[in-house]
Amino acid sequence: MRRVRIVGIGMGVEHLTAEAETAIRGVDYVIAAQKSDEDPLLEARRALCRDLGVPLVAVPDPPRDRDAPVDYPGAVRDWHDARAAAYERVLLERDGDAAFLVWGDPAFYDSTIRIVEQVAERGRVPFSYDVVPGVSAPQLLAARHRLVLHEVGRPVLFTTGRRLLEDVAAGHDNLVVLLDGRLVCALLDPDTWDVWWGANLGAPGERLVAGRLGAVLPEISAARAAAAAEAGWVMDVYLLRRA
The missing domain is CATH 3.30.950.10 (Tetrapyrrole methylase, C-terminal domain)
Known part of the structure; x- marks a missing residue:
């Protein structure tokens, strides 16, 4: 079964643990959200992937209501659903193992684990997934x-x-x-x-x-x-x- 790896990368190369580097080098590609035409955090991920010899697939990030919506949990839930659908399309289109690179550590105020769980629950792309911690x-x-x-x-x-x-x-x-x-x-x-x-x-x-x-x-x-x-x-x- 193919594998998805959720990897904490701290603030980049200097904080990359040996376990995280091994995990990234071992996948076929990295999936990353693109939040704007000039997204500096995407470019930082892209540079890290170049250093490690892994291609990066940029996915336009679905819009999100950040201006104090009346139903904040509902707005976040809708955003997560849209993200899960976008990432699912990439996994359907491409074979092999994939990774998501999370700034800091995936355990602290990050949605990647929840979204990957949603993709798995949808059942269209069978995969296993794990989490590699990072410096928070x-x-x-x-x-x-x-x-x-x-x-x-x-x-x-x-x-x-x-x-x-x-x-x-x-x-x-x-x-x-x-x-x-x-x-x-x-x-x-x-x-x-x-x-x-x-x-x-x-x-x-x-x-x-x-x-x-x-x-x-x-x-x-x-x-x-x-x-x-x-x-x-x-x-x-x-x-x-x-x-």
Whole structure:
């Protein structure tokens, strides 16, 4: 039976584990979403595939409503369905084993595993699939700032900007926040939180900021804009801890 491999690639070649490199070299092609005509993250995947001698098949990414739809889970579900159908068409058209390359690690706020499961459940393309872990953004954040994500005997909550205010209201005071392009943390009391922030971690345009939230928010906004302008994309993550 043919195999599909979901491979975490960290932020690229320097973070590629030996297991991940072996997995990519062992497939016949890589499938990757193309989100625009000039998609810098697709080009980064394409360069990695060239280095490893594996062809890449670009698939136009279905449109998605990102402007706070009334039914957010429904909008995501529709997007996943459209992605699954698009990837299924590639697998029907091409023989051999395939891989999906996931930034960071597939376990953290990524939809690839769910979408591959959907393709398998549709039953038109028989295949087995597995997951190869990668270096995640929270790991890189902790390493760059030389910190432990949780205090002694205390938990850490992984959440998103969309959920941040709700989670703080529920009493969480040590949070790793992903997918917060609008910097919702700016709505919190600026004098009672410390933040350790990073963008494009592990990439040439990496940016780091740390300090009391109110003091460093302008620096974070400026660094985020600079990272996006330099790379053409920005992925950021931060640890937020009540002071």
